[in-house]
Amino acid sequence: MSRVYNFSAGPSMMPEEVMRLAQSEFMDFRGLGSSIIEISHRSKDYVAVAREAEQDLRDLLKVPDNYRVLFMQGGGRGQFAAVPMNLLTGKGKADYITTGNWSEDAWDEAQRYGDVRALKADYVDEDGFVSVRKITDLRDDVDYVYYCSNETVGGVELPEPPEVGNRILVADVSSNFLSRPMDVSRFGLLFAGAQKNVAPAGLTIVIVRDDLVGHAMKCCPSIFDYKILASKESMFNTPPTFCWYMAGLVFKWLKEKGGLEEMEKINIQKADYLYSFLESCPFYRIRVAPAFRSRMNVPFFLRDESLNDRFLAEAKEAGLTSLKGHRVLGGMRASIYNAMPLEGVKALVAFMEKFAASVK
Numbered sequence: 413m414s415r416v417y418n419f420s421a422g423p424s425m426m427p428e429e430v431m432r433l434a435q436s437e438f439m440d441f442r443g444l445g446s447s448i449i450e451i452s453h454r455s456k457d458y459v460a461v462a463r464e465a466e467q468d469l470r471d472l473l474k475v476p477d478n479y480r481v482l483f484m485q486g487g488g489r490g491q492f493a494a495v496p497m498n499l500l501t502g503k504g505k506a507d508y509i510t511t512g513n514w515s516e517d518a519w520d521e522a523q524r525y526g527d528v529r530a531l532k533a534d535y536v537d538e539d540g541f542v543s544v545r546k547i548t549d550l551r552d553d554v555d556y557v558y559y560c561s562n563e564t565v566g567g568v569e570l571p572e573p574p575e576v577g578n579r580i581l582v583a584d585v586s587s588n589f590l591s592r593p594m595d596v597s598r599f600g601l602l603f604a605g606a607q608k609n610v611a612p613a614g615l616t617i618v619i620v621r622d623d624l625v626g627h628a629m630k631c632c633p634s635i636f637d638y639k640i641l642a643s644k645e646s647m648f649n650t651p652p653t654f655c656w657y658m659a660g661l662v663f664k665w666l667k668e669k670g671g672l673e674e675m676e677k678i679n680i681q682k683a684d685y686l687y688s689f690l691e692s693c694p695f696y697r698i699r700v701a702p703a704f705r706s707r708m709n710v711p712f713f714l715r716d717e718s719l720n721d722r723f724l725a726e727a728k729e730a731g732l733t734s735l736k737g738h739r740v741l742g743g744m745r746a747s748i749y750n751a752m753p754l755e756g757v758k759a760l761v762a763f764m765e766k767f768a769a770s771v772k
C-alpha cells in the first residue's frame with residue numbers, strides 16, 4: 413500500500429495513526445463483535461465514546477464550563493443559517509466582517525434572517541498583497557459580530573480575533589480549528605465543520621456560551637436549535653456516529669502529540685518552510701500579505717500559468733496530490749492541516765524547486 417501526501421482542502425488528510433487504529437477496530441469494536449458504525453447511538457458503549465470525545469476536546473481547548481459543546485450536522489453552511497436563527501433574536505442586527513469567500517457566503521445566508529451588514533475588511537495593499545484592515549465601524553446595537561478566522565479559499569488567516577468591545581463575537585473556525593490554542597472565552601460561539609482538520613465530513617462542532625442558548629427563532633428547525641441539541645446532549649436525532657468517533661480518535665491523537673501548543677509549533681514550522689521557499693523562488697507567486705498568511709491553506713501561483721497542468725501532473729507522479737487551487741482563485745493551493753507531516757511539506761518544496769529548475 414502506498415499513501416501520497418494529499419494537500420486537499422477538505423475532506424483532507426487524516427493522521428495515519430488514527431486511520432490505522434480505526435481500521436484495526438473497525439470490524440470488532442473493542443470486543444463488542446460489532447463495528448462502531450453498527451451500534452445504537454444510545455447504547456452505553458457508544459455514549460461512552462461520545463462523552464469521552466467531548467471531554468478530550470474540552471481538555472484540548474480548555475473550554476470553560478459555561479460553554480456547551482454541540483456535535484451537529486449540516487456542515488459549516490448549516491451554521492451559516494443556524495447562527496442567525498439562534499442569535500439574531502435580540503435587536504435583529506448583526507455585523508459581518510468579511511475577509512473572503514466563506515465570510516461573504518455566511519453574510520449572504522444570514523441576510524434572510526435580519527438586518528445584517530457586511531464590513532469588507534480584505535483589500536489589496538500597496539505591494540499587491542491581500543491584506544486585512546482593522547474594523548472600527550461596528551454598530552453598537554448588534555446581536556453579534558461575525559468573522560471567519562481562516563479563509564480556506566483565499567488563504568487569509570487572522571492571527572488574533574478582531575476587537576469587538578463587549579459585543580458578542582461569533583467565529584467560523586472550520587479550517588484552523590485545533591491548529592493552535594484558542595481562547596474560547598473571547599467568543600460567544602465558535603463553529604467548525606469537521607472535514608478540514610478534525611474528522612471525515614458529516615460533523616459540525618459548535619461551542620456556544622450558555623447564555624446564548626435558548627433564544628432561537630420560531631422558524632428555526634429543531635435540529636438547528638442549540639437549546640434542543642444541548643438538552644439532548646447532541647442526540648436529538650441520530651448523530652453521525654462514525655464521524656464523532658473519528659473526531660474522538662483525533663482528539664486523543666492531539667493530546668498524545670502534546671496538545672495544541674505543540675501542534676501550533678509544528679504548524680508554524682510547516683508554514684514557514686513553505687512560505688519562505690515561495691518567497692525565495694521567483695518562479696512562484698504568493699497572494700497574501702505576510703501578517704495574514706494562513707498556516708493551514710497556502711494558495712500560490714506559477715508565474716507562467718500555462719504550466720499549471722504540467723505542474724499538477726508531475727506533482728501527482730511525485731506522490732503530491734490535490735494541489736489544484738479553488739475554482740474561484742485558480743492557481744494552486746496546498747492545505748497543510750495538522751495531519752500533514754513536515755516531511756510532506758518538505759517533499760512538496762523539493763518537488764517545486766525541481767519543477768522550477770526543469771523549466772528555466
Ligand SMILES: *Cc1c(COP(=O)(O)O)cnc(C)c1O
Pocket residue numbers: 422486487488489490514560562563564584585586587605608
Ligand atoms: C469548508 C468551509 C465551510 C463550509 O463547510 P461545509 O461543511 O461544506 O458546509 C465554511 N467555512 C469555512 C471556513 C470552510 O473552510
